Structures are given as structure tokens and as C-alpha cells.
Amino acid sequence: MVxxxxxxxAVLGALLRDVIGQWxxxxxxxxxxxxxFSINILGCFFLGWFSGHLKKLERIPxxxxxxxxxxxxxxxxxxxxxxxxxxHLFTNGHVLLAMIYLLLSYVGxxxxxxxxxxxxxxxxxxxxxxxx
Numbered sequence: 001m002v003x004x005x006x007x008x009x010a011v012l013g014a015l016l017r018d019v020i021g022q023w024x025x026x027x028x029x030x031x032x033x034x035x036x037f038s039i040n041i042l043g044c045f046f047l048g049w050f051s052g053h054l055k056k057l058e059r060i061p062x063x064x065x066x067x068x069x070x071x072x073x074x075x076x077x078x079x080x081x082x083x084x085x086x087x088h089l090f091t092n093g094h095v096l097l098a099m100i101y102l103l104l105s106y107v108g109x110x111x112x113x114x115x116x117x118x119x120x121x122x123x124x125x126x127x128x129x130x131x132x
Contacts, residue, residue: 002063009071017076031094032101033085036078041108043077048113052120 017039024035050069054060082105089098 002066005063005067006071009067010075013072013074013076017078031089031092031097033082033089036081036085037101037105037108040077040079040082040105041112043073044109045112045116046076047073048116048118049120049123050116052117053123054120056120056124 020039021035024038028034047069050073054065054068086098086101089095089101
């Protein structure tokens with residue numbers, strides 16, 4: 001059953017990634033891969049938040065937690081596309097842009113996971129205060 005749950009969440013994550021990618025092409029024509037960057041940064045924040053908040057809630061079944069983290073976020077974010085786009089920037093002479101993309105992605109991703117985790121922890125602390 002867990003594989004079905006992961007698969008269903010994966011479909012949702014992939015669809016959302018495609019929607020954001022399509023929407024981005026409507027307003028962005030530059031060389032910088034804004035769609036993948038935005039998706040990966042959002043995914044990092046969401047996974048950090050999820051790990052800091054929802055994953056700690058006992059009332060959510062473990063299969064749903066796995067579906068969200070592995071299925072949804074795993075299919076929403078994309079390291080392979082990030083890697084291909086970075087290589088494409090390098091091979092097309094956009095070395096500085098590729099370096100900026102690498103730096104922003106790694107540092108931004110780490111920062112968003114950190115902030116998302118802290119936000120989730122903050123939500124858990126405040127949830128406990130409200131429940132008491």
C-alpha cells in the first residue's frame with residue numbers, strides 16, 4: 001500500500017513541477033533556469049518544514065509522511081534537471097551564470113531547509129502552547 005501512496009503523491013509533485021515550469025516560461029526568457037531553481041528552493045523549504053513539523057505529528061500515518069516526503073517532494077524537486085541545466089550553461093559559455101546557479105542553489109537550498117525546519121519547530125512549539 002505504501003508504494004501506491006508514494007506513487008499518488010509523486011504524480012501530484014510532478015504535476016505541480018510541470019505547472020510551475022509552464023507558468024515560468026510565460027514570463028521568463030533569460031538564460032538563468034528560474035523554474036528549476038524556484039522549484040528546488042521551494043522543495044527544500046517544504047521538506048525542511050515538513051521534517052520540522054508534520055513528520056512529528058503522530059496522528060499522520062507513516063505511509064502519508066513517506067508519500068509526502070519521498071513521493072511528492074521527491075518528484076517535485078529535480079537534481080538531474082539542475083545538473084543538466086548547469087552543464088548546459090557551462091557548455092554554452094555562460095560560466096559565470098553557471099557558477100551563480102550552483103552557488104545560489106546549494107546555499108539557497110541549505111538555507112531554505114534550515115529555515116523550513118526552524119519554521120516547523122516554531123509551529124510545533126506554538127501548537128503545544130495552544131493545545132495546553
